[in-house]
Amino acid sequence: MASSEEILKPRSDDSAAPSDGGEPSNFIYDIIDEHNRTGRFGGRVHTRFPPEPNGYLHIGHAKAILINYRTAQKYGGKFNLRFDDTNPTKEEQEYIDAIIEDMRWLGVDWEDRLFYASDYFEQLYEWAVQLIKDGKAYVDDLSAEEIREYRGTLTEPGRESPYRNRSVEENLDLFERMKRGEFPDGSRVLRAKIDMASPNMNLRDPVMYRILHEEHPHRGRDWCIYPMYDWAHGQSDSIEGITHSLCSLEFEDHRPLYDWFLDQLGIHHPQQIEFARLNLTHTVMSKRKLRRLVEEGYVRGWDDPRMPTLSGLRRRGYTPEAIWSFTEAIGVSKSNSVVELSLLEHHVRQDLNRRAPRVMGVLRPLRVVLTNYPEGQVEQMEAINNPEDPAAGTRPVPFSKVLYIEQDDFMENPPPKFFRLAPGREVRLRYAYFITCDEVVKDEAGNVVELRCSYDPATRGGDAPDGRRPKATLHWVSAEHAIDAEVRLYDTLFTVPDPDNPPEGKSFTDLINPNSLEVITGAKLEPSVRGAAPGTIYQFERQGYFCVDPDSTPDTPVFNRTVTLRDTWAKIQQKEGGA
RNA sequence: UGGGGAGUCGCCAAGUGGCCUAAGGCAGCGGCCUUUGGAGCCGCCAUUCGCAGGUUCGAAUCCUGCCUCCCCAGCCA
Numbered sequence: 140m141a142s143s144e145e146i147l148k149p150r151s152d153d154s155a156a157p158s159d160g161g162e163p164s165n166f167i168y169d170i171i172d173e174h175n176r177t178g179r180f181g182g183r184v185h186t187r188f189p190p191e192p193n194g195y196l197h198i199g200h201a202k203a204i205l206i207n208y209r210t211a212q213k214y215g216g217k218f219n220l221r222f223d224d225t226n227p228t229k230e231e232q233e234y235i236d237a238i239i240e241d242m243r244w245l246g247v248d249w250e251d252r253l254f255y256a257s258d259y260f261e262q263l264y265e266w267a268v269q270l271i272k273d274g275k276a277y278v279d280d281l282s283a284e285e286i287r288e289y290r291g292t293l294t295e296p297g298r299e300s301p302y303r304n305r306s307v308e309e310n311l312d313l314f315e316r317m318k319r320g321e322f323p324d325g326s327r328v329l330r331a332k333i334d335m336a337s338p339n340m341n342l343r344d345p346v347m348y349r350i351l352h353e354e355h356p357h358r359g360r361d362w363c364i365y366p367m368y369d370w371a372h373g374q375s376d377s378i379e380g381i382t383h384s385l386c387s388l389e390f391e392d393h394r395p396l397y398d399w400f401l402d403q404l405g406i407h408h409p410q411q412i413e414f415a416r417l418n419l420t421h422t423v424m425s426k427r428k429l430r431r432l433v434e435e436g437y438v439r440g441w442d443d444p445r446m447p448t449l450s451g452l453r454r455r456g457y458t459p460e461a462i463w464s465f466t467e468a469i470g471v472s473k474s475n476s477v478v479e480l481s482l483l484e485h486h487v488r489q490d491l492n493r494r495a496p497r498v499m500g501v502l503r504p505l506r507v508v509l510t511n512y513p514e515g516q517v518e519q520m521e522a523i524n525n526p527e528d529p530a531a532g533t534r535p536v537p538f539s540k541v542l543y544i545e546q547d548d549f550m551e552n553p554p555p556k557f558f559r560l561a562p563g564r565e566v567r568l569r570y571a572y573f574i575t576c577d578e579v580v581k582d583e584a585g586n587v588v589e590l591r592c593s594y595d596p597a598t599r600g601g602d603a604p605d606g607r608r609p610k611a612t613l614h615w616v617s618a619e620h621a622i623d624a625e626v627r628l629y630d631t632l633f634t635v636p637d638p639d640n641p642p643e644g645k646s647f648t649d650l651i652n653p654n655s656l657e658v659i660t661g662a663k664l665e666p667s668v669r670g671a672a673p674g675t676i677y678q679f680e681r682q683g684y685f686c687v688d689p690d691s692t693p694d695t696p697v698f699n700r701t702v703t704l705r706d707t708w709a710k711i712q713q714k715e716g717g718a
Numbered sequence: 719u720g721g722g723g724a725g726u727c728g729c730c731a732a733g734u735g736g737c738c739u740a741a742g743g744c745a746g747c748g749g750c751c752u753u754u755g756g757a758g759c760c761g762c763c764a765u766u767c768g769c770a771g772g773u774u775c776g777a778a779u780c781c782u783g784c785c786u787c788c789c790c791a792g793c794c795a
Binding site for chain 1: 719720721722723724725728729730731732734742743744745752753754755756757758787788789790791792793794795
């Protein structure tokens with residue numbers, strides 16, 4: 140992850156956050172600058188990312204993580220990772236482990252500050268007792284349904300619970316017995332005593348604790364009452380000395396409650412600031428929907444390369460650097476937005492173009508026999524590993540009489556703008572020779588199965604002494620030296636940009652792209668890729684970026700296509716409605 | 719018809735009363751270059767800032783009214 144460092148480096152500038160061509164400013168920085176100006180937190184900036192371990196992290200979380208992390212870095216502050224593990228019915232150790240792994244991969248550093256909200260349960264309990272003693276919280280015996288009825292609606296005030304005015308003594312007794320496990324799940328809750336008529340539903344005596352006789356992944360059987368999000372979150376922030384509690388928009392109307400608890404307790408009071416979460420076209424981002432895709436078998440798992448999860452993106456070949464630059468590019472604001480997938484793809488291409496070694500691989504092979512090439516001769520052609528990086532050097536690629544080229548690189552009746560191989564036409568084989576197609580061999584069904592071509596020995600390396608310049612350069616692989624590979628080509632998981640809003644009567648699962656995965660088994664790759672470790676990324680010249688999948692075996696590597704190269708020919712074809 | 723937010727180019731997003739006849743990126747469109755129809759380079763792409771009024775010498779930026787979209791009635795987070 141060392142290569143992240145240059146990107147990760149905080150910008151050193153004066154506090155005014157000018158946009159002097161470096162990191163763009165945003166409204167959060169403006170707020171912090173104001174805090175720094177007035178001395179609200181003594182110049183301190185401390186952020187956190189508080190995931191609930193009930194699913195895998197996705198690209199939307201990456202945005203949230205990096206907003207928090209970059210903010211801390213920019214101001215020379217600190218960043219915590221804290222599991223918001225207050226609901227044992229939904230949380231699992233598997234998710235805790237996966238979240239840590241994904242965040243490490245992303246390249247954020249919480250140093251020694253990995254925390255669990257559940258480690259604060261004792262303190263939270265004491266504070267709850269304090270609120271009860273202050274007459275600001277009470278045990279309610281109403282059922283869940285009754286509480287809902289008493290809460291009122293968006294336009295009508297709620298009613299106070301008949302248990303709202305119990306004595307402090309009774310509340311203390313009941314609450315302690317809740318904690319001791321004397322009551323069954325759902326029989327009672329602890330509620331804050333605020334205002335049942337508040338236009339903000341969150342302030343209508345919100346539930347602070349519920350009874351849950353449940354094994355907790357981090358606390359085991361220590362507790363059978365669990366704090367609700369609103370009661371746990373702000374106090375956890377406070378305990379950790381968080382200054383700026385950055386969260387997503389839907390918590391905006393929780394802020395008054397966040398503030399209320401902290402004010403009642405009179406403890407360190409962070410500032411909650413809300414920003415819009417990330418939406419991406421052609422995918423879904425809610426944990427609920429992602430879980431359905433996994434559990435109902437629409438994808439192979441949380442790390443399926445079609446998933447927007449960090450583990451999926453990683454397996455697909457996305458790099459942390461690409462995700463960093465993408466999240467920087469999309470900015471930070473409060474308006475709901477949907478970012479086009481093409482922007483994410485742009486950032487992987489940009490990163491991979493810089494660093495991926497180039498290699499030749501033929502996805503759909505078409506046999507080519509060079510009729511005038513000596514039988515049994517093998518030449519090692521010198522190929523450049525990365526034209527963007529001279530230090531990457533060169534490698535030898537074997538060339539011989541029988542080759543494979545891409546089926547798409549030949550057309551028997553080429554349209555005007557098709558520059559590749561055709562009968563009688565000469566093209567260049569990259570780093571090798573010019574070849575001319577002399578004869579087309581077909582099977583009984585009329586399919587082209589082989590090309591018989593002649594090569595020009597004077598063009599070795601790809602240049603003609605007479606200055607001839609073919610309009611096309613094709614990639615190729617020597618048949619006898621090629622290694623076989625499985626290649627998985629991916630398309631968007633959904634056929635429409637906005638699967639979250641399916642048409643009447645349809646579910647988002649009805650919009651899944653049936654062609655989101657195409658498996659090619661007979662691909663032929665140049666021998667240099669043999670033995671590449673899972674995770675290794677190459678550019679297959681003229682085609683795209685491909686990443687070695689963990690499913691690979693020693694004899695047959697499996698590659699995932701991360702993203703295609705920009706393809707102007709494909710665009711021309713599309714425009715002309717051509718095949 | 720309660721409360722809380724948001725509306726600037728197809729998609730993000732700067733902009734905080736004059737240097738805005740509105741940055742930048744993506745997408746798109748032309749062209750150059752090219753041993754990847756890749757990359758790179760050059761150019762084009764909002765007289766207009768949800769709408770309507772108003773204030774001002776001057777408004778995307780201030781005021782008023784309206785419209786549209788999002789969030790909130792879990793003992794989820």
